[in-house]
Amino acid sequence: MTDPSPIPTVRRGRIFPDIQWSEEKKAQWKAEQEGFIQRCKVIFDRVQPELIKSHHNWYVAVEPESGDYFTDTDELGTINKSRQHHPNTPVFIFRINETGIAGTI
Template identity: 40%
Template sequence: MFPEKIIPPAELARRRTKRNQLNQRCRVIFERIRPELIEQYYNWFIAIEPNSEDYLIDPKLDGVIAKGQERYLSNDVKLAIFRLNETGACGRI
């Protein structure tokens, strides 16, 4: 529809790779802290910042997103969101 807005395949691949790398770094942190939190916060959402290893938790997805926006005012900070359950998955497959 808008040819000037089409993202080249190489750029899409670069973004996908960056997203996967972020997810892998955050997954390691998630697996380490999940046992401490899962009993008290089962099925809550957790957003993890991989550089500082800080995390935010909230029972609702909107809540954890709002907390992230409040704490990290910059768009440069990237977080990965998981669910505090057995798999870390946030939705249905």
């Protein structure tokens, strides 16, 4: 009788354990993200009053560099529309309602 082949052990944890961010780099990344969100929010606040009348509870993807925004009934649709015009540019998703929040925690 032969011994069954051993089951390979799955590695857990980080693939590259030597890559770690310093506290300064984490703070810088967080500040960049907050800045991005604030630039998107300015555009959303500008277009929200007109969109809420005709597209209530739809989603809007905002691209802050060009000021473009794209609406659709679902999040994936808004992302796909934004990717057609700006393929490699990040966007922020808002819900077209009174708060602009797309989901709950």
